[in-house]
Amino acid sequence: MIVVTGATGNVGRTLVRLLAGAGEQVTAVARRITGADVPEGVRAEAADLGDVESLRPSLERADALFLLVAGDDPQGVAGAAKAAGVRKIVLLSSQGAGTRPHAYEHAGRFEAAVRESGLNWTILRSGGMASNAYAWAEPVRLHRTVSAPFGDVGLPFVDPDDVAAVGAAVLREDGHDGATYLLTGPAATSPRERAAAIGRALGEPVRFAEQTRQEAHEQMARFMPLPVVEGTLAILGEPTPEERRVSPDIERILGRAPHTFGEWAARNASAFR
Numbered sequence: 001m002i003v004v005t006g007a008t009g010n011v012g013r014t015l016v017r018l019l020a021g022a023g024e025q026v027t028a029v030a031r032r033i034t035g036a037d038v039p040e041g042v043r044a045e046a047a048d049l050g051d052v053e054s055l056r057p058s059l060e061r062a063d064a065l066f067l068l069v070a071g072d073d074p075q076g077v078a079g080a081a082k083a084a085g086v087r088k089i090v091l092l093s094s095q096g097a098g099t100r101p102h103a104y105e106h107a108g109r110f111e112a113a114v115r116e117s118g119l120n121w122t123i124l125r126s127g128g129m130a131s132n133a134y135a136w137a138e139p140v141r142l143h144r145t146v147s148a149p150f151g152d153v154g155l156p157f158v159d160p161d162d163v164a165a166v167g168a169a170v171l172r173e174d175g176h177d178g179a180t181y182l183l184t185g186p187a188a189t190s191p192r193e194r195a196a197a198i199g200r201a202l203g204e205p206v207r208f209a210e211q212t213r214q215e216a217h218e219q220m221a222r223f224m225p226l227p228v229v230e231g232t233l234a235i236l237g238e239p240t241p242e243e244r245r246v247s248p249d250i251e252r253i254l255g256r257a258p259h260t261f262g263e264w265a266a267r268n269a270s271a272f273r
Contacts, residue, residue: 014164059084074113104230146195154188
């Protein structure tokens, strides 16, 4: 049995579908999940990673756990998994845990808890995800406009479906214990280029309007902790060479190149119509 937390999210939903399609027994976990949210044959369990006790029933008879960085008790989650007989944890973390550890201390705490759990573990450090562009969906629908800072700074954003595919492979295959993988797209793209890709997917132009750093800071601070806002803006505006690097890990694990941002946009164009 494989337990997938965050099962209704951009990565988790695809991961559940891939695992179920491969014949695995899957328990899909999210705070407000129901049976209507999962494929036939998948067990849906409502639980909150911020409440370890709520998670324990989901872990019964589980062999592996796909874990998000969520909640404030990573040691408690890892301990509950070990007590339930889980043998492997695959953690979806952030590239910032390695490149900006002070800003991404929360993710670093989860990584440390997984490493120290006594279980087999693999850590997936994701770069920025293409699905972050969903934040542009409403202004694109209403005004065919995208606003973002640092319009010409490129980063190799990753398709969340590729992250899910790597998660499925690591959960099902041997040979990944103790590994930390960096997951990126195949090429760096700038916000201006990503806006243009959405326009191509829609078949009509999308205008790009560059925000100031302060405007972006005020917008992000409405839903993100301030240290993460600062770390994110630093990555977006002044990325290190490591943050700009295209990682070979997706191709190494899946045997194919990762999807481009344009492919993601074409597949998800309906969100912007």
